[in-house]
Amino acid sequence: MTRFTGEKIGSVIGETSPTQVLFIVEDNNARPRLGEYVVVDYGESYSGRERYVLGMIEYISSGNPLAPESLNNPEAIDRLRLYDETYSRTYMRGSARLLSYVSTLVDGNPYVETPKTPPPPFSIVYRAGKGLLEKIFSSRKPGWIRIGVLASHPDVAYHVNVNYIVQRHLAILAVTGAGKSNTVALLVSRIVGELNGTVLIFDMHSEYVNSDLGVKTNIIEPFLNPLYMDKPEFIQLLRIPSNAWKQEYVLRKALDEFQDKMRDSGFNKQGDFIEVLKEHVKRLSGGDLESAKRGVENRIEDFKERYGHILRYDIGSDLVQIIKPGYLNIVDLGSVDEDTADVIVHHYLRRLYYERRRFVRTDGSEGYPVPVFIVLEEAHILVPRSGNTLSKYWVSRIAREGRKFGLGLCLVSQRPKAVDENALSQTNNKIILRLVEPSDLRYVQSASEYLSDELLRILPGLNIGEAVVLGLMTPLPAIVRIDKCRGKSGGRDIDVVNEWRKSVERQARGYEEVLRDSLDLAGL
Numbered sequence: 001m002t003r004f005t006g007e008k009i010g011s012v013i014g015e016t017s018p019t020q021v022l023f024i025v026e027d028n029n030a031r032p033r034l035g036e037y038v039v040v041d042y043g044e045s046y047s048g049r050e051r052y053v054l055g056m057i058e059y060i061s062s063g064n065p066l067a068p069e070s071l072n073n074p075e076a077i078d079r080l081r082l083y084d085e086t087y088s089r090t091y092m093r094g095s096a097r098l099l100s101y102v103s104t105l106v107d108g109n110p111y112v113e114t115p116k117t118p119p120p121p122f123s124i125v126y127r128a129g130k131g132l133l134e135k136i137f138s139s140r141k142p143g144w145i146r147i148g149v150l151a152s153h154p155d156v157a158y159h160v161n162v163n164y165i166v167q168r169h170l171a172i173l174a175v176t177g178a179g180k181s182n183t184v185a186l187l188v189s190r191i192v193g194e195l196n197g198t199v200l201i202f203d204m205h206s207e208y209v210n211s212d213l214g215v216k217t218n219i220i221e222p223f224l225n226p227l228y229m230d231k232p233e234f235i236q237l238l239r240i241p242s243n244a245w246k247q248e249y250v251l252r253k254a255l256d257e258f259q260d261k262m263r264d265s266g267f268n269k270q271g272d273f274i275e276v277l278k279e280h281v282k283r284l285s286g287g288d289l290e291s292a293k294r295g296v297e298n299r300i301e302d303f304k305e306r307y308g309h310i311l312r313y314d315i316g317s318d319l320v321q322i323i324k325p326g327y328l329n330i331v332d333l334g335s336v337d338e339d340t341a342d343v344i345v346h347h348y349l350r351r352l353y354y355e356r357r358r359f360v361r362t363d364g365s366e367g368y369p370v371p372v373f374i375v376l377e378e379a380h381i382l383v384p385r386s387g388n389t390l391s392k393y394w395v396s397r398i399a400r401e402g403r404k405f406g407l408g409l410c411l412v413s414q415r416p417k418a419v420d421e422n423a424l425s426q427t428n429n430k431i432i433l434r435l436v437e438p439s440d441l442r443y444v445q446s447a448s449e450y451l452s453d454e455l456l457r458i459l460p461g462l463n464i465g466e467a468v469v470l471g472l473m474t475p476l477p478a479i480v481r482i483d484k485c486r487g488k489s490g491g492r493d494i495d496v497v498n499e500w501r502k503s504v505e506r507q508a509r510g511y512e513e514v515l516r517d518s519l520d521l522a523g524l
């Protein structure tokens, strides 16, 4: 035993390979568990560097030769149960994926070096020691934050590398209610609280707005200043169909004539923008445009009624005033419909992208001054696999190029197979909580570099808050029990039965009060 190994579990049997070993458990009381880390000792004939290899248990089974599958006589079972010897023949076997030489993990943490030779049969399999696991997973280096503990070693804290999360993006995927939003809340509160990071969450259900995560928070109301909206945003909010190219032409031309001038002259009168836009549409010349002009005018009227309330002129051009550096910035989209949410997400992603690019290209003299971690809840709505949204273009662009400009993306979804595959496969890091549907599982695996068949099989059996964590942000793939985030209140399951009971009580109280009032009136 070395300082990095715990108790002995068993020995390697069967034919082995450098990536996978089968082992038999020698002491059933050792009870190895799925997801647990083991150290395989290749033996004294191997050099120090190659002697110990870390693996993860990915499969475990138990059996007894006296209870074969073909056994079909219940009386025999009763008799067999009576003999002690029967129990002594119960065995347990497992398979472990070999991940890295222990010495490389210890010296070059988080550097991983996969073994090149298979362990010889009878190699001893040890439980990985706490000291080794802490060295690998509980890094205290700057830029690492804790998000939970190892599920099979709850005494070992589990940390992730935030630089890699932002540089290589992240997807958080799971069935509904498995703990995605809790994971987001935890991550962002620690990124802002411990690292002074800047985070921007698009909050589709006002769930973060109503939580108190204990960090500097800035709520961004879902308002837009039309002076800074671009043409695709107008086209979507005016609901100009994609085949109505004449209407689109009219709108573009009208905006060209006055939007820039108005912005530069410091226009700030509420409401006038829409009137001025209408005027410019009316004034456009061109005989064949008459019906398109009338169409656009009607759409402007409709737009005014529907979206007038989200237009605000006092929102300035300076993005720093809107998305505050060092804050948890939450765009509250709970009260707007999906089309509007799409326009708002598009608006901020577009502006952030250009501003960060400007910052990098001007060596920091202009543009948005700090990197931003952007969280998109309901990614299947904003970045769908089939169909188009305005946000999809910018999400894909940031997924591809964000690294150069310090923009990190976090896509969150309970319907992974409905998320655009390009965007999803650009997220190198994945936190996958419980996921059940076979087509979701297959899709996620096709978009994940590091998700083995064995880890995939673990996903349907995870409990709430348990996750498989993959990607550059973690030194090794891990099964993690995510911490519960204090202060996260939104998104909690509603106690339906209790709500119904309270409603009946309220009604009953209402009747009593009415009855009392009428009795009072009648002087009884």
Ligand SMILES: Nc1ncnc2c1ncn2[C@@H]1O[C@H](COP(=O)(O)OP(=O)(O)OP(=O)(O)O)[C@@H](O)[C@H]1O
Pocket: 174, 175, 176, 177, 178, 179, 180, 181, 182, 183, 414, 464, 465, 466, 481, 482, 483, 484, 485, 490, 491, 492, 493
């Ligand atoms: N790590 C955890 N430890 C303990 N409880 C948790 C954990 N994660 C989530 N929960 C609980 O599970 C419930 C659902 O969590 P959460 O809202 O994060 O799920 P979700 O995956 O975001 O669901 P949805 O798909 O509906 O958005 C909450 O009541 C939360 O308190």
Ligand SMILES: [Mg+2]
Pocket: 180, 181, 182, 491
């Ligand atoms: Mg959620």
